[in-house]
Amino acid sequence: MKKLLLSSIAFVFLLTSCGSKQKGELTGVQGKKWYPEKPYGMELIPRGSFIMGKSEEDQGKLLNAPTKTVTVRSFYMDDTEITNSEYRQFVEWVKDSIVRTKLAILADELGIGPEEGGIGDYAFKDADTTRASVYDKYMLDNYSGMGETGYEGRALSKDEDLVWDTSEYPDEYYTEIMDSIYLSEEESYNGQRTIDVKQLKYKYSWMDIEAAARASVKGNTSRKDFIRTEEVEIYPDTTVWIRDFSYSYNEPMHNDYFWHDAYSEYPVVGISWQQAKAFCNWRTKFKNDDNKSRGKQFVNQFRLPTEAEWEYAARGGIEGGTYPWGGPYVISDTGCFMANFKPQRGDYAADAALYTVEAKSYEPNDYNMYNMAGNVSEWTNSSYDPSAYDYVSTMNPNGGDQSNTRKVIRGGSWKDVAYFLQVSTRDFEYADSARSYIGFRTVQDYMGEEDSTQ
Known part of the structure; x- marks a missing residue:
């Protein structure tokens, strides 16, 4: 039995070493080739x-x-x-994301999927189980209901363009969501529909590396203690x-x-x-x-x-x-x-x-x-x-x-x-x-x- 076990180990070792491109040399981990590009609209300031x-x-x-x-x-x-144009791109992205999130949440609450059309076209990507990846299914099974809203981590569908013309809204549920992002009639004038800009909030997380580095010498620290979450009206x-x-x-x-x-x-x-x-x-x-x-x-x-x-x-x-x-x-x-x-x-x-x-x-x-x-x-x-x-x-x-x-x-x-x-x-x-x-x-x-x- 012992000989059989040793033979198995030797065989596994032989398999893992056969065909190795490194040939036993220290060649480093072979990652992706790095082809950096000059960022758009930027100039290089040389060190000095x-x-x-x-x-x-x-x-x-x-x-x-x-x-x-x-x-x-x-x-x-x-x-x-x-x-202004560049910052408006940021504002439009946030507005688009907020509307799509609201639509996806309502579609989820109503149990409407892409196959039913209307607001279902904007359902979370994992709502269509026939198209959901293994990862999407895993996240839905293991992390659904977690987080502040219970919808964190679920991917938005961006296959359909948002409809802004009121005469082309696909159904009453879509109308309900779109109406919620505008100011009420009491706050509007001259017949203009104005976006409620206070809803345009961008939420993100970052890690306070400097605080973590200073605290690390004391020990007994956890990475999550230095992750900061910000939510900003943009x-x-x-x-x-x-x-x-x-x-x-x-x-x-x-x-x-x-x-x-x-x-x-x-x-x-x-x-x-x-x-x-x-x-x-x-x-x-x-x-x-x-x-x-x-x-x-x-x-x-x-x-x-x-x-x-x-x-x-x-x-x-x-x-x-x-x-x-x-x-x-x-x-x-x-x-x-x-x-x-x-x-x-x-x-x-x-x-x-x-x-x-x-x-x-x-x-x-x-x-x-x-x-x-x-x-x-x-x-x-x-x-x-x-x-x-x-x-x-x-x-x-x-x-x-x-x-x-x-x-x-x-x-x-x-x-x-x-x-x-x-x-x-x-x-x-x-x-x-x-x-x-x-x-x-x-x-x-x-x-x-x-x-x-x-």
Whole structure:
């Protein structure tokens, strides 16, 4: 019996070793070949060191940006601020997902499947057991009823387009759901049906790696202790155009700026730091969902830039420059203003713009970044501390204290004087605040360039 067992083991070993391509050598795990691609609308900012802080006179006398030589790794950065059009893509995706979820849940409660048509066309994918994968069936059998709503993890069907024309609604159940996402008649006027934007919430999870790393030395920690869940209302606060300026007529901007096609290529404003973070998470998910469908490897996350990354990109490789174009002047040799800001007291239009301008306006800096000075101030990932430069690392510095709700904004805006346009000037706003003069752009860590020979 013992001989038989040993023979069996030897035979199994022989089977597992036969035909091995490694031939006993240490060749590493053979994964997928990595063919990175340059992210759409982004420019590569090459790694390097620079003198961060105010090498010129600190006119504000804030003493919050002493000079410090730091080094940052390579990263991609949006060449413009995120535009209204780009942010509307996020809003439309969230709206579509919410409507489909509502339709799928009602179809499930009514027991209506795809074979019955109507609202059944929007039932969860696993509702059609003839088409459900083994994985879908497993998830339905083992995880149905779990989670906050009991429907977490169930895939939505996107085979059918949503119907927005009321005259073409497929049945009364569909009508019921669609009616629920609009404001009531009491809150509407001029016969307009308006989406209830407070329902447009994006929910996502992320892991607090820094907190987990600090806690790991103490032991007795669990991964789930550091998973954070956020749910954010993502529609821009359009009332900022009124609230930011008392006794000022800005109703046209409140009414039209975000949704009208005339402003599609203008930077989105009225976005809080939390909303900007939610957008970054969605953009990562949107790209990786597409990559998954194509069998491609996931990309790393889109995120807000650190304060150091933002300043490094704004300088465009120019050492000691006051502005992204070098400086120290804000007027070109031809007598034109080089950014959108408030050049003179009460005169917002001297630079040929009253409010914001299109995101690709004025000349880019040497890294091909547009409007790193003026137009809108931009959120960064860093928390604001006046003494941060004294203690942050000289390698990829970041003051990322999660408990500090004051977040650094950079670049100055259309309503600011020239001091705030300087690449070294620091300012802040609270994370839950939205302003008519604050927008953002995203970055992504560099992981190599695409192989042009493939």
